[in-house]
Amino acid sequence: xxxxxxxxxxxxxxxxxxxxxxxxxxxxxxxxxxxxxxxxxxxxxxxxxxxxxxxxxxxxxxxxxxxxxxxxxxxxxxxxxxxxxxxxxxxxxxxxxxxxxxxxxxx
Amino acid sequence: xxxxxxxxxxxxxxxxxxxxxxxxxxxxxxxxxxxxxxxxxxxxxxxxxxxxxxxxxxxxxxxxxxxxxxxxxxxxxxxxxxxxxxxxxxxxxxxxxxxxxxxxxxxxxxxxxxxxxxxxxxxxxxxxxxxxxxxxxxxxxxxxxxxxxxxxxxxxxxxxxxxxxxxxxxxxxxxxxxxxxxx
Ligand SMILES: [Zn+2]
Numbered sequence: 001x002x003x004x005x006x007x008x009x010x011x012x013x014x015x016x017x018x019x020x021x022x023x024x025x026x027x028x029x030x031x032x033x034x035x036x037x038x039x040x041x042x043x044x045x046x047x048x049x050x051x052x053x054x055x056x057x058x059x060x061x062x063x064x065x066x067x068x069x070x071x072x073x074x075x076x077x078x079x080x081x082x083x084x085x086x087x088x089x090x091x092x093x094x095x096x097x098x099x100x101x102x103x104x105x106x107x
Numbered sequence: 108x109x110x111x112x113x114x115x116x117x118x119x120x121x122x123x124x125x126x127x128x129x130x131x132x133x134x135x136x137x138x139x140x141x142x143x144x145x146x147x148x149x150x151x152x153x154x155x156x157x158x159x160x161x162x163x164x165x166x167x168x169x170x171x172x173x174x175x176x177x178x179x180x181x182x183x184x185x186x187x188x189x190x191x192x193x194x195x196x197x198x199x200x201x202x203x204x205x206x207x208x209x210x211x212x213x214x215x216x217x218x219x220x221x222x223x224x225x226x227x228x229x230x231x232x233x234x235x236x237x238x239x240x241x242x243x244x245x246x247x248x249x250x251x252x253x254x255x256x257x258x259x260x261x262x263x264x265x266x267x268x269x270x271x272x273x274x275x276x277x278x279x280x281x282x283x284x285x286x287x288x289x290x
Pocket of ligand 1: 006007008009010011058061062063064
């Protein structure tokens with residue numbers, strides 16, 4: 001079972017109270033960008049077996065979006081943090097590195 | 108004036124606890140900067156506090172609940188809601204805020220009896236046993252959104268959207284059937 005702690009309301013709840021929103025920290029490529037960049041923005045997604053940064057919404061709770069780092073294989077959640085964050089917080093990255101020394105890192 | 112009609116007109120069921128739709132209830136959504144002085148002033152003038160995160164405060168027959176970082180829900184008498192909405196909207200005019208009377212868009216239920224917790228336990232993934240007095244829990248009631256809190260020592264009050272009131276009452280009635288107690 002996947003349990004997440006919503007950083008907006010502080011509630012820890014199980015997966016069915018949330019709605020997944022796909023990969024986090026995507027950079028938007030819109031008008032004026034190259035076809036390749038736009039295609040990548042629309043379609044290219046990471047699909048790791050391991051550490052993944054994701055968007056989630058506390059759909060049945062406070063209704064707010066937030067970001068989470070979790071392992072796609074074990075469902076271990078390393079941390080959750082506000083949606084108004086353009087890249088994973090340094091402390092979170094350090095925490096994941098300590099737990100998963102083999103992890104290739106973010107970006 | 109026409110009479111207010113609540114979703115299920117006060118329908119109730121007697122199981123191992125009593126589940127009832129509460130009839131017309133005033134509910135006002137307030138959105139804005141919860142940490143801001145204008146909102147605190149507007150509520151203070153009504154004798155109401157700005158609740159802390161996830162708290163619900165009861166003051167003189169009214170309740171005010173923290174719904175999310177920019178939203179509160181004020182529960183009052185149904186006939187008091189229009190004036191109270193107008194007064195609060197006036198007090199917050201010019202602020203980036205919204206006050207809306209949602210009384211007739213919601214339904215309110217009470218679950219009364221010693222095993223009231225168990226009725227909700229069967230329907231929600233929330234940890235009901237650890238829910239403290241004075242905290243409102245927004246969660247899922249089977250397949251729809253709902254919020255509830257301990258409104259008394261042996262009573263839980265639950266809010267859903269009006270459009271799903273019949274569904275919620277069906278859930279509560281089945282969940283409260285005699286013989287289906289969990290423990
Ligand atoms: Zn939340």
